[in-house]
Amino acid sequence: MLPDPIHILKTVYGYDAFRGRQAEIVRHVMAGNNAFVLMPTGGGKSLCYQIPALARPGMGLVVSPLIALMADQVAALRQAGVRAAALNSDLPGEERRALWRDIRGGTLDLLYVAPETLLKPDVVDRLATVPLSLIAIDEAHCLSQWGHDFRPSYRQLDALVARFPDTPRMALTATADTPTRAEILAHLNIAESDAFIADFDRPNIRYAIQEKDNPRAQLKRFLMDHEGESGIVYCLSKRRTEETAAWLCAQGYDALAYHGGMDKAAREANQARFQHGEAIIMVATIAFGMGIDKPDVRFVAHIDLPGSIEAYYQETGRAGRDGLPADALMLYGMEDIALRTRFIEESEAPDQRKRMERQKLDSLLGLTETAGCRRQALLSYFGDRCQPCGNCDTCAEPPHLFDGTIAAQKALSCIYRTGERFGQAYVVDVLVGAEDERIASFGHDRLSTYGIGKEHDKRTWRAILRQLIALRLVDVDLSGHGGLSIAEDGRDFLRDKATLMLRVPAAPRPARGKLAHRQASTALPEADRDLFQALREKRMEIARLQNVPPYVIFHDRTLIELAAARPASRADMAAVAGVGEAKLTRYGPAFLAVIAEHGKGLRA
Template identity: 80%
Template sequence: MTAAALEVLKSVYGYDAFRGPQAGIVDHVIAGRNAFVLMPTGGGKSLCYQIPAIVRPGMGLVVSPLLALMADQVAALRQAGVKAAALNSDLDPDERRALWSAVETGALDLLYVAPETLMRPDVLERLRRARLSLIAIDEAHCLSQWGHDFRPSYRQLDGLVRQFPATPRMALTATADEPTRAEILAHLDIAVADSFVAGFDRPNIRYAIEEKDNPRAQLKEFLARHEGESGIVYCLSKRKTEETAAWLRGEGTDALSYHAGMDKAAREASQRRFQRGEAVVMVATIAFGMGIDKPDVRFVAHVDLPGSIEAYYQETGRAGRDGLPSDTLMLYGHEDIALRSRFIEESDAPDERKRMERQKLDALLGLAETASCRRQVLLSYFGDRCEPCGNCDTCLEPPKLFDGTVAAQKALSCIYRTGERFGQAYVVDVLLGAENDRIRQFGHDRVSTFGIGTEHDNRGWRAILRQLIALRFVDVDLAGHGGLSIAPAGRDFLRDKPTLMLRQPRAARARRHRLERGTAQSTVPEADRDLFQALRQKRTEIARLQNLPPYVIFHDRTLIELAAARPGSRAEMGRVPGVGEAKLDRYGPAFLAVIAEHG
């Protein structure tokens, strides 16, 4: 490890040692070599390019997808004493001239820029005249057509290989399966030997997945465990986003909404409030979240099935970036499965792409329906592994399995006997022998499957049908009225009659995983909690005066360390992890005064 890198780590960021593979990556890039870095969110990817950019001669160029993210990263770097700036369309002429002057005179350590801006000919020409220490492409999965968030503007970054052949290139992401990784390496001409894959595990995150029963009641119960904390609730549609946010506000939650249908100013206002708040819930579509740098997101909930395991992993990964305990919940039902399938089949994508998307959906359904450790299933998708984690719902409350062979045969037979055109509720009514006019009207009170399923209740049959849909035994006609029909795999099952084990649904109340959880507050010893809250209050006051997110001043983890150490001098405070020299100069007296007041 170079002495210069360690000096920057301590003096700028306030840490004595690198974590995991950071040291190897930093050394590799300082030596002038390319690097592909796959590291879980919160694992410290930013340091892997920021420190080499500071140590190497010249200016580091960072490609980032969002203006808000760039603004927050630049603000955090400046707080730490790093000379950083962002080039974007919001700059007025004077600001733009000053920025280019700083670039030309070598006055910047790091310049952040969006791909659309970077690839303009005039911008590239000016950058060719500057001395670049490295080029770092953040959220690099956006470059791959196989990635869950492909962006055409990122594909243009191929041109950087020709434009700056002697400048070290870095591609960084938290989310990339094997096809995505291979495509990133090929397009940016980075050798496989220059890859650093740090694993995907986020042990501080608790994973939980439930079948939809009463989604609002389930979400309300989940959020009740996170009172006074920030989090994200993902919805599939713009309308549902607005309705859910309005309902939460009616329930007393400080909830915002964010989706692509909002005008730019409204979206930016919502994001700014979320970034600067400490107990704000963002209700959003997938339009929100890429690159969100807020470290104290304590929970992420999906009230609809996400698009893939990659999307789920990245979206849940926005929780707990500071490494403190965080919570996730995903709700899904048979309608979600059918809708996602419909999106795939009705898209204009080529057949190869559709086949890949079907495989991705099947993998996600496998995660949702598994009776084993969810973390093991999640990590295995990315080629990673772990022991049973003890921090997911299936580890903490193992589901029961039952031999569902006969139940599946009954359900499939009932779908067939009723003409393969009725929805789930109707099929369940026939299986339970419900006496109603609609069943009598169609004569289905006289079919052989009428009333043969009384060994399961309504919830039980819904769970069985949902699992048969997930297994591709049953298709759902969403273009019509949600009618169920037997898929080829279901016909094979009826012919071959193999044993089929299914998950047994928990009783409605027992299914709510009332699990003990950890939060930033609960990790603080009781003797330190009053001081911790006082330090948070001081941080909030300082942040408001500067119009900055509180975490830009200090992370919660640093405040926890300060509350535990109770430094009495500048030198003692400088030994607390996360307190660099610039922040010590700027904020040391204020925080030392709060600590002194608490004895």
């Protein structure tokens, strides 16, 4: 008879109850069934395969894409008393030989391996001689050509179906649209009846999207609410990544850069500093972040338009994995739309792929331009629903709309009469009647559209043009010069004389709006915050001695509960969520001593 999963959950991980569909999935896999698990970041996907692996006979095999990610997962499991290890290309010879001895000897509960390593013939052959409890493929969206992070090595994992036909297979991901889900199921031969789709909502994340005005000033205002906290800033280019990290350092922040063009050692050193630190900002391209386990990331900012809604959801999902309040900010402008469109059109992808990418970009632009709840628009993309959330910028400050029909007609007419070859700034200058030598040299100051738009300022006209581009009424020259032209839909609009409602551009936002940021520590009464900080300091001291990230000792949520409950004994501490038996034995005395000392200080 297999062990009770609730007993494993409590004794190993320190939790009394499963969340959402975890219990259903765990029991399904423990019974020997396959499973496809789609669950948001922070939803507890790892427990869905770790507990069945601990309960079933044999070793659990986990396919994971990144060495750094595997190292974090193994470190966290070992802290909880689980016998875990990682097999990867960086492992020195003697350590690799020792690991294989452990594998053959049956002394491991979980083995993490990268797909490239796993698919080597000698590795597969050797693992075929070992009893396996299950095979879990994490970040399974990498298998799909329609996914936002396709990796060819993942595509080859379907070979495991024939090689291990009697071993339960699990595919797990935090984000996958309908085509991606279908492809994962087909390649891994997992039935629709074995699919578990969880609620996509991350209610602790506050979403905000702003038009680019002054990106650095906007980012700085945003960061004023996150002093002393860790976060990620995503940029589109390597150069912008390095320049933004340097600028943040000059502003007094502890910021690091991360992109694919960096030296591998420097990249890994920066990632380690981010994982081990508590107030570090990582400025990165999308090369950074897959599967990041750091639970105390309190914000994610995109200062350039992300690639798709899936990418945005995955990247923002790296904030607030511990369930505590977190913020997501996206900045975007016309140049971003043009660049993303150019990436699609100039790629060597087949036409079907390009059509899919255009549709994904359209969906993302719909999210940026919505006048309704951001969360509703985001979740609807994945076929999920929610009520207006009250925790996004459009819920806090609903945007004003105006009848933009005449304004759109004027803009399109100006684009046409100037020859459909000039960029946004030039068109705006003609519309407002700016005195400019270039305009005069082309004779455009004598056009009927010169000065026709003086009822709006330049900022409003830029917002109008941006919306016309997002609505596919205006095209942008893909050669890179940024010239505007009237799209086919724009010509239909002029011909049909349809009514068009547009958003009034929002004024630059103050650092703190109607929804003030809620720091993790504010989940505690003020009287408990000093103790919370003392517990954090003790956690950091222990983590540094062991050279592990602080969160593998205890999450902030556990420290908050310790500060509130103030346990006086091992039995009291065992009742706190996140304190399993191994951690209670290893760390109980140190943290109980901090709590006791703090109590003495209060009585004194």
